[in-house]
Amino acid sequence: MLLQIHEPGETPEPHALERSQAIGIDLGTTNSVVAMVSGSHPEVLRDSHGEGLVPSVVAYLGEEPVVGKAALAELPRHPDRVIASVKRLMGRGLGDVKRLAGALPYEVAENDKGGMVRLRVGDRVVSPVEISADILKALKTRAEEKLGHRVEKAVITVPAYFDDAARNATKDAARLAGLEVLRLVNEPTAAALAYGLDSAAEGIYAVYDLGGGTFDISLLKLQKGVFQVLATGGDSALGGDDFDHALAEWAMKRTGIAGLTSGEAKILLQAARAAKERLTMAPGAELKATIAGHEIRQSIDRGTFEVLIEPLIGRTLRACRQVLEDARLTAADVKGVVLVGGSTRVPLVRAFVADFFKQQPLADIDPDEVVAVGAALQAHALTRGSDTLLLDVIPLSLGIETMGGIVEKVIERNTPIPVTKAQDFTTYQDGQTGMLIHAVQGERETVDACRSLGRFELTGIPSMVAGAARIRVTFAVDADGLLTVSAEERTTGVKAEIAVKPSYGLSDEEMATMLRDSLTHAREDMERRLLLESRVEAERVLLALAAALKADGGLLGPAERSEVDRAASGLRQAVAGEDRARIHAGMEALDRATHGFAQKRMDLAIQAALKGQRLDEVEAGMATDGAP
Amino acid sequence: MAVVQQIGGNGANAGFVSCWACKGPVAGRALFCHTCGAVQPPGSVDHFARLGLERSFDIDHDHLEKQYLGFQRVLHPDRFAGKPAKERAIAESQAVALNEAYETLDDPLKRAQYLLRLAGIISEGTIDKTVADQALLMEAMEKREALSEAEGVDAIEQLMVEEGKGAIELLSVISKAFAADDLAAANRAVLRLTYARKLLEEARLKRAALEE
Numbered sequence: 001m002l003l004q005i006h007e008p009g010e011t012p013e014p015h016a017l018e019r020s021q022a023i024g025i026d027l028g029t030t031n032s033v034v035a036m037v038s039g040s041h042p043e044v045l046r047d048s049h050g051e052g053l054v055p056s057v058v059a060y061l062g063e064e065p066v067v068g069k070a071a072l073a074e075l076p077r078h079p080d081r082v083i084a085s086v087k088r089l090m091g092r093g094l095g096d097v098k099r100l101a102g103a104l105p106y107e108v109a110e111n112d113k114g115g116m117v118r119l120r121v122g123d124r125v126v127s128p129v130e131i132s133a134d135i136l137k138a139l140k141t142r143a144e145e146k147l148g149h150r151v152e153k154a155v156i157t158v159p160a161y162f163d164d165a166a167r168n169a170t171k172d173a174a175r176l177a178g179l180e181v182l183r184l185v186n187e188p189t190a191a192a193l194a195y196g197l198d199s200a201a202e203g204i205y206a207v208y209d210l211g212g213g214t215f216d217i218s219l220l221k222l223q224k225g226v227f228q229v230l231a232t233g234g235d236s237a238l239g240g241d242d243f244d245h246a247l248a249e250w251a252m253k254r255t256g257i258a259g260l261t262s263g264e265a266k267i268l269l270q271a272a273r274a275a276k277e278r279l280t281m282a283p284g285a286e287l288k289a290t291i292a293g294h295e296i297r298q299s300i301d302r303g304t305f306e307v308l309i310e311p312l313i314g315r316t317l318r319a320c321r322q323v324l325e326d327a328r329l330t331a332a333d334v335k336g337v338v339l340v341g342g343s344t345r346v347p348l349v350r351a352f353v354a355d356f357f358k359q360q361p362l363a364d365i366d367p368d369e370v371v372a373v374g375a376a377l378q379a380h381a382l383t384r385g386s387d388t389l390l391l392d393v394i395p396l397s398l399g400i401e402t403m404g405g406i407v408e409k410v411i412e413r414n415t416p417i418p419v420t421k422a423q424d425f426t427t428y429q430d431g432q433t434g435m436l437i438h439a440v441q442g443e444r445e446t447v448d449a450c451r452s453l454g455r456f457e458l459t460g461i462p463s464m465v466a467g468a469a470r471i472r473v474t475f476a477v478d479a480d481g482l483l484t485v486s487a488e489e490r491t492t493g494v495k496a497e498i499a500v501k502p503s504y505g506l507s508d509e510e511m512a513t514m515l516r517d518s519l520t521h522a523r524e525d526m527e528r529r530l531l532l533e534s535r536v537e538a539e540r541v542l543l544a545l546a547a548a549l550k551a552d553g554g555l556l557g558p559a560e561r562s563e564v565d566r567a568a569s570g571l572r573q574a575v576a577g578e579d580r581a582r583i584h585a586g587m588e589a590l591d592r593a594t595h596g597f598a599q600k601r602m603d604l605a606i607q608a609a610l611k612g613q614r615l616d617e618v619e620a621g622m623a624t625d626g627a628p
Numbered sequence: 629m630a631v632v633q634q635i636g637g638n639g640a641n642a643g644f645v646s647c648w649a650c651k652g653p654v655a656g657r658a659l660f661c662h663t664c665g666a667v668q669p670p671g672s673v674d675h676f677a678r679l680g681l682e683r684s685f686d687i688d689h690d691h692l693e694k695q696y697l698g699f700q701r702v703l704h705p706d707r708f709a710g711k712p713a714k715e716r717a718i719a720e721s722q723a724v725a726l727n728e729a730y731e732t733l734d735d736p737l738k739r740a741q742y743l744l745r746l747a748g749i750i751s752e753g754t755i756d757k758t759v760a761d762q763a764l765l766m767e768a769m770e771k772r773e774a775l776s777e778a779e780g781v782d783a784i785e786q787l788m789v790e791e792g793k794g795a796i797e798l799l800s801v802i803s804k805a806f807a808a809d810d811l812a813a814a815n816r817a818v819l820r821l822t823y824a825r826k827l828l829e830e831a832r833l834k835r836a837a838l839e840e
């Protein structure tokens with residue numbers, strides 16, 4: 001049984017060191033992998049058969065969801081209750097899913113509320129976020145069983161080409177699984193990290209990542225432990241799954257079968273995948289499946305298969321060309337090519353990549369595991385400190401809808417993150433007091449051709465003539481690649497209210513309901529996380545106070561000093577306890593108690609400066625702390 | 629998480645601001661508090677000063693990159709993963725400021741526009757259209773016409789090569805103008821380069837459409 005639920009009393013309070021141990025997770029379309037650094041080596045966590053891959057498949061049969069190989073085994077008997085490739089649906093709306101061609105291996109639940117697509121699984125309706133959370137819980141459990149204590153933190157990888165909605169959905173899934181996401185890392189960047197640390201590589205590297213459902217191509221510059229992404233591109237709806245689809249459609253044409261149910265489509269796709277995998281090793285294979293009582297048997301040779309998939313590989317090479325152009329580089333500038341994703345095992349893929357970059361690609365790390373290894377290394381770097389640094393970019397331009405459905409770009413693709421950019425807009429009607437801001441992501445000029453991220457209603461603009469208001473809209477993208485939008489009317493300084501309506505996300509209420517319904521202790525975990533964060537904050541304040549007292553303690557009289565000490569020890573006691581409110585009260589009390597002390601320190605510095613001690617000397621001394 | 633840039637506002641006195649963590653005095657431009665070591669908000673310095681560079685059009689790219697990476701190494705939010713949310717947010721705003729400075733100075737056109745903005749020659753945001761003389765506008769229109777009449781990938785690429793050469797020449801014109809402190813000449817060349825870049829981008833799009 002993969003999924004086990006720990007009662008709070010069952011697990012003893014782990015040591016602080018174990019507490020901070022973080023895992024790396026590659027949440028893949030077809031397979032997922034969990035890894036961690038033990039000692040100084042990254043290690044993929046395997047089952048008793050030595051298998052590191054956990055099929056990203058969930059079966060909803062009884063009370064508890066079943067994940068992985070056991071779920072896959074249920075597919076022939078319960079195709080309507082087994083969900084695979086859910087990653088393709090992360091952050092997607094109903095319209096997106098209907099646009100996916102061919103017989104759908106999902107039963108989509110119709111809803112009129114909009115937002116993210118929901119799937120009908122037997123008698124329940126589940127969102128892709130919940131299904132992904134079930135996979136994440138299984139991976140978390142695998143790590144916990146291996147380590148013998150709880151795991152709460154993770155670095156999770158996402159395709160570089162994932163848009164904002166899909167990134168948010170991934171973060172929501174982690175939250176639901178009781179995992180704190182230290183960082184969302186792009187899969188190609190993680191793969192480069194896995195390679196870079198081994199070989200201390202320098203120069204420009206291309207990472208060609210063909211996963212089950214997504215294709216990413218990234219160009220990175222490696223130098224002295226810094227992994228700087230120069231440009232990234234790809235196709236978020238192209239992957240090894242499409243090879244399966246091509247094979248399945250070929251088989252349907254040959255046998256004349258049509259009108260498959262979603263369950264039958266799943267069985268046929270599974271058979272196609274098995275044939276594809278055999279064709280990687282052997283010159284021929286047989287596609288076998290039993291559908292509605294009919295047995296399908298079709299022999300296929302590698303040449304025929306390659307004709308089927310060639311156009312798909314051609315699409316990946318177009319993206320390679322584009323990304324080189326974006327980075328103003330040519331294939332000759334690329335020192336090495338790293339292959340990632342199980343689909344890069346297909347011989348024709350390797351041949352095309354080698355021909356395009358005029359060199360044999362690197363594949364010494366298992367392409368199915370390399371991303372998880374990189375994620376584990378980054379998790380280790382974030383919790384234990386390291387000299388490596390990842391500097392990533394935003395994969396797709398961000399913009400705003402303007403008059404006539406035209407997109408005004410605010411942040412161009414391949415801009416390094418984190419980034420904040422502002423753009424001014426104005427009203428177009430006299431007395432207009434509200435404005436609908438529609439944030440979109442994509443490269444095309446019209447709103448229809450881009451992805452809608454959310455609509456933000458700006459209210460409370462003071463009544464003015466048309467064109468007089470100056471509305472500054474600020475886009476902030478954090479280091480995870482997640483967008484926050486804010487807006488302000490500049491002529492009056494009125495900060496207008498913003499209501500966020502995510503186009504393909506889950507609302508806060510939906511998330512709260514899911515957390516409530518979740519069988520895990522996600523909510524409890526979150527409470528604890530807030531407590532830990534408060535402790536960290538309070539400890540920071542105490543540390544800063546200790547440094548200040550050491551430097552300028554002499555400024556305080558005995559009475560003042562004992563007041564400060566009393567407040568500090570009060571806070572220390574609160575930190576030792578479990579009451580978050582008490583910690584906050586303690587911090588406020590300390591803040592009041594040190595007010596006079598802070599004032600004295602400030603006055604002293606100003607007096608010293610006025611007496612002629614040169615400020616730039618002081619500055620120079622301090623700035624060198626951070627100078628390169 | 630919203631990134632709050634805390635520029636000034638907290639009572640600058642004789643060049644000092646109050647450290648957010650220990651509340652003691654910190655020099656306005658310090659990256660870290662000398663008393664408690666806490667990372668400080670980015671403050672409002674120009675992009676050159678932020679990356680520790682002389683204010684000049686001619687900068688060495690490798691040196692710029694070295695400075696940028698050096699500051700990111702100590703200020704990037706990943707360096708503060710275990711720290712309180714507030715400290716992480718401050719580190720993030722530092723990284724945002726570094727990225728903005730690097731992006732602006734790395735591109736010669738943006739760098740030139742930025743220098744002209746610092747000198748008060750052009751205003752915030754878009755290019756000042758009033759300086760565009762008639763001849764320049766005519767030239768740009770003719771080139772655009774030539775592009776729209778160009779048929780086939782080869783003809784477009786021919787145009788791109790010519791325009792690319794022109795852009796490189798303009799860079800040396802801009803460099804010389806700044807060196808001679810002739811800001812009006814620099815401004816004219818910057819404007820021409822802006823048009824050249826636009827034309828190149830349009831040509832690129834047209835070529836891509838033909839290749840599809």
Ligand SMILES: [Zn+2]
Binds near residue numbers: 649
């Ligand atoms: Zn301080």
